Amino acid sequence: MTLFTALSGQPASISHAGPGHYQRLYQQLYGEAQGAQDAARDFLQAQLAQVEDAPNELPDEPEQLHAWVEQRCAEVAQAYAEYLEQRQQGRPRRYFHNKAHALYVLQRVAPTKQVDGAWLYGLLRYWQDPRFDGLLTTYLEELGDGEAAQNHVVIYRKLLNQHDADSDAGLEDPHYLQGALQMALGLCGEEFLPEVIGYNLGYEQLPLHLLITSYELSELGIDPYYFTLHVTIDNASSGHACKAAQSVLNLLPLGEGRADFYRRVAQGYRLNDLGPGTTAIIKDFNLHDELVALLERKRSYGQHMHSDYCRFEGKTVNQWLALPGQIGAFLQALEDKGWIRRNQDPAESRFWQLIEGAGAAMFGVFSGYEKQVLHDWIAGDWISDRRVPPARPGRGKSLPQDPHPPADPDTQALVDSLRGLPDEQQLQTLIAWMSARRHCTPAGLYATRRFIQLRARLR
Structure with a gap:
């Protein structure tokens, strides 16, 4: 994430090539389908054209990169100290209004997080060249050095599974752009080596949103380990941020190709600004709109599943669900009839009792994430000032160990x-x-x- 996105959260313009384009490309590259390399090359060329005229944040001389990284880190540290001081003075969370908000964001950045480090995959072929050591160390650490407990993708999937939030329902096409970009760079590492190095330089800097996210997830009872892990390994003194800057210097040509190489590094760096960044996704969240959207997605499955005993505003539940666009009015009808009591403990709402608890008539209809959205919407102000016991970093739900695991x-x-x-x-x-x-x-x-x-x- 570059400094512009990290501090402002404003993404650069996106080149859309039709509905579902990025998602289809993401699936093609992830699935290692035939023609993936050609598709990756075409995609990279198109995205590089998008950032060709974007402002350049890198220092004029590559030898200034280490000082530039340290300065960025100092600025983020200062901004985070100011954030902590504001919180100590009683200011509310800056990012997440409630747990549903946090899970919403975790879902929508998942396509990127589930290919974490993929932009460096193509550099494994250079395992004998010491100039690539920093980049290969970074990639291997993203992979947890082969240990599941430290593999970043495994950790992120576990995080989503813990909260039953691993569905891709509700994701929009731009949410797949960065993940597709990372895999494309990984497939074309040899041809786009300067761009890969530049992208790595941008992505491995420590952004302010990572620190704040870790702090606020813990407050909401969500294990922040995936994010705290990146806080430690992306440090400017010896971590991935330092290695990223040194890798530019290690691979910079000594002859006349130096200026063009560094120009391409800068272009690769700017690729980080494409698509919606984390803070932009945070700002996009509206609890009521998300509840309506998820109920609309489930509407077609439930429109014939209800009895005709209960009527709201003269309509049966099946009639409310029969046509799109009625969910908002249906929620209001439930509220008017007292089935939903806003700004109170959700346990007091009859509708919530149908969903949660022993013997609930609609048990299993909603995922953990969907229930959290409904819970927080009903609770409203009732829960806004309540604090959840902090999650313990690195400790989630554990399953009993099988002494004789099946052979893979x-x-x-x-x-x-x-x-x-x-x-x-x-x-x-x-x-x-x-x-x-x-x-x-x-x-x-x-x-x-x-x-x-x-x-x-x-x-």
């Missing part, structure tokens, strides 16, 4: 395929299992661990 067929097949191969050929085989789609699987985690072992042995 992909892992076994990978192990078998490596048997008898020279170390360098093993490395080439392993790289395919460290892609955005595969690295978080059991076989991908094994491949990452084995890659690290072999790389260390061969160097």
Whole structure:
């Protein structure tokens, strides 16, 4: 995230190529479908054209990058200190009005978070070149060095699963842009090397929103570990931000191609500003509108499932659900008849009692996220000043360990395929299992661990 987006939250303009374009491309690249590399190349060229004339935030000389990173970090630290002081003086949360708001944001940034680090995938082929060490270390740390408990994608999926918020319902096409961009860079790393390095430089800076998000998620009882982990590893002194700046200097040509290389680095950096950033998504949230939207999405499934015993404003529930555009009026009718009591404990509302609790007639109809939206909408002011016990970083719901876990067929097949191969050929085989789609699987985690072992042995 570049400084402009980190401080203002305002995204650069987006080039739309038709409804669902980014989502379809995202699925094509993630699925490693035929033609993915050509599609990635065309996409990157189009997106680079979008940022060609955007303001350049990087210092004029690449040798100034380390000082520039340190200055940015100091500015973010100062802004965060001011935020903490405001909170201590009684100011409300800056980002999340309620838990539903936070889960809404976590859902909509999920397409990006679930391919975390993908822009560096194509650089694994340079495992022998020490100039790439910082970039490869960054990628391997995104993959948790092959340990599921530290793999960033595994952690994020666990976070969504803990709150039953892993659905992609309600996501809009622009939410897939950054994820598609990251995978495209990973597939075309050799051809777009300066742009990959520049994108990495921008993405690995510590943004203010990461610090505030971590603080406020904890207040709402949502485990902030995914975000606190990035706060520590993106530091400017020795973490990914420092490594990103040093990588530019390591790979900068010594001859006449230097200026053009750095220009392309700056273009790659600006790709971070495409699409809706985190703070823009935060600002987009409206609790009532989100409730209406999610009920509208469920309307077609429930329009024939209700009896005719209850009528609201002369209509049965099935009649209220029969046509689009009636959800807002239906909610008002429920409120007028006393089935929903706004700004009170939701447990006192008859409609909520149908959804939550032992023997609830509509148990299982709504996901955890959907129930949270409805709960917070009913509660309104009743819960706005109540504090939730802080979540413990890194500790979510744990499942009992199976002493005899089933063998994973992909892992076994990978192990078998490596048997008898020279170390360098093993490395080439392993790289395919460290892609955005595969690295978080059991076989991908094994491949990452084995890659690290072999790389260390061969160097």
